[in-house]
Amino acid sequence: MPRPAGVPPSLRYEPFRGSVAVAAGLLTKEQLRGPSLRRLFRDVYVCADGTVDHLTLCKAAALLLPVGGALSHRSAALLHNANILGLDQPVEATAAAGLRSQPGLRVARSCLEPADLWRRGGLPVTSPLRTAFDLARTPDLIAAVTGLDALLFRRVIRAEALRGYLDAHARWTGVRAAATALDLARPDVESPMETRLRLGIVLAGLPEPVVQYDVLTPGGRFVARLDLAYPKQRVGLEYDGDHHRDRDTFRADAVRLNRLRLLDWSILRFTADDVLRNPGRMLAQIRAALNV
Numbered sequence: 001m002p003r004p005a006g007v008p009p010s011l012r013y014e015p016f017r018g019s020v021a022v023a024a025g026l027l028t029k030e031q032l033r034g035p036s037l038r039r040l041f042r043d044v045y046v047c048a049d050g051t052v053d054h055l056t057l058c059k060a061a062a063l064l065l066p067v068g069g070a071l072s073h074r075s076a077a078l079l080h081n082a083n084i085l086g087l088d089q090p091v092e093a094t095a096a097a098g099l100r101s102q103p104g105l106r107v108a109r110s111c112l113e114p115a116d117l118w119r120r121g122g123l124p125v126t127s128p129l130r131t132a133f134d135l136a137r138t139p140d141l142i143a144a145v146t147g148l149d150a151l152l153f154r155r156v157i158r159a160e161a162l163r164g165y166l167d168a169h170a171r172w173t174g175v176r177a178a179a180t181a182l183d184l185a186r187p188d189v190e191s192p193m194e195t196r197l198r199l200g201i202v203l204a205g206l207p208e209p210v211v212q213y214d215v216l217t218p219g220g221r222f223v224a225r226l227d228l229a230y231p232k233q234r235v236g237l238e239y240d241g242d243h244h245r246d247r248d249t250f251r252a253d254a255v256r257l258n259r260l261r262l263l264d265w266s267i268l269r270f271t272a273d274d275v276l277r278n279p280g281r282m283l284a285q286i287r288a289a290l291n292v
Contacts, residue, residue: 069095137174144181
C-alpha cells in the first residue's frame with residue numbers, strides 16, 4: 001500500500017491534532033485539507049488509508065478532552081471489554097467544561113471524582129462503577145439493563161458494589177431508574193440481544209426464565225447450555241445471531257437440537273426480527289409453549 005503523500009512517519013498510525021502538527025512544522029494547513037488525511041473531529045485527523053473503528057475514534061476524542069474529562073458511557077464500556085455499541089455509535093465522553101458535543105462525539109456535562117477516573121489502553125476513561133452508574137441512569141430501561149448485563153458478564157463490576165455507589169449518589173438524577181435497571185440485570189447474559197429477549201419476556205409479565213441453563217442427561221452428562229430456560233416445563237429459548245448461519249454452526253446446532261428433543265425439551269429459536277420487530281408473535285409462542 002502506498003504511503004500517504006507528505007505525511008511524516010510520526011503521524012501515520014494514530015490520530016493527531018492538526019493545529020499541533022502545523023505548529024511543529026510537520027504539516028501545512030493545505031495538507032490538512034488534502035486527500036491524504038481524514039478529519040475525525042474538529043482539529044483531529046488521521047491518515048486516510050487507515051481503518052477507523054470506534055477505538056480509533058476514542059483515541060481521537062481523547063486528544064480533545066480537558067483535564068478531568070474522560071471517555072464514558074458506551075465508549076468506556078468498550079474499553080472495559082464490554083461491547084454494547086450501537087450502529088454508527090458516537091464516541092461518548094464526560095467533562096465538567098471545556099468540551100462540547102459535535103458530529104460523532106457526544107459530551108455529557110458532569111464532574112468526575114478522582115475515583116471515577118481510570119486509564120485503559122493509555123486513554124482516560126470512567127471507572128467501571130462510574131461507567132455502570134452512567135449507563136444505568138439512562139431513561140431507556142432496556143438500554144440501561146443491556147449495559148449492566150454486559151458489564152456484569154465481563155465481571156467488570158459487581159452488583160453489590162454498584163448498589164453501594166447508587167446509595168452514595170442517591171440525590172443524583174436518574175438514580176431511581178438506575179436502581180430499577182440493576183434489579184433487572186443478571187450476571188450471566190452473554191449478549192445484548194439475549195438481554196433484549198429476556199427483558200421482552202419479563203416486562204410482558206411472563207415468568208422469568210433461568211439464564212444460561214445447563215441441560216444434563218439423567219446420568220449427569222452435559223448436553224447443552226441454553227440461553228434461557230424454564231426447567232420445570234422443559235422449554236428452552238435461544239437467540240440465533242448471524243453466526244448460526246455458518247455451515248459448521250448450523251450442523252452443530254442440528255445435532256444439539258436432536259439431543260435436547262430426545263430429553264423431551266422443546267426449544268424455541270428467535271432472531272433479531274422476532275425480538276425487535278415481532279415481539280407480539282414471539283411472546284405468543286412462548287405463552288403457548290408454557291401453556292400460560
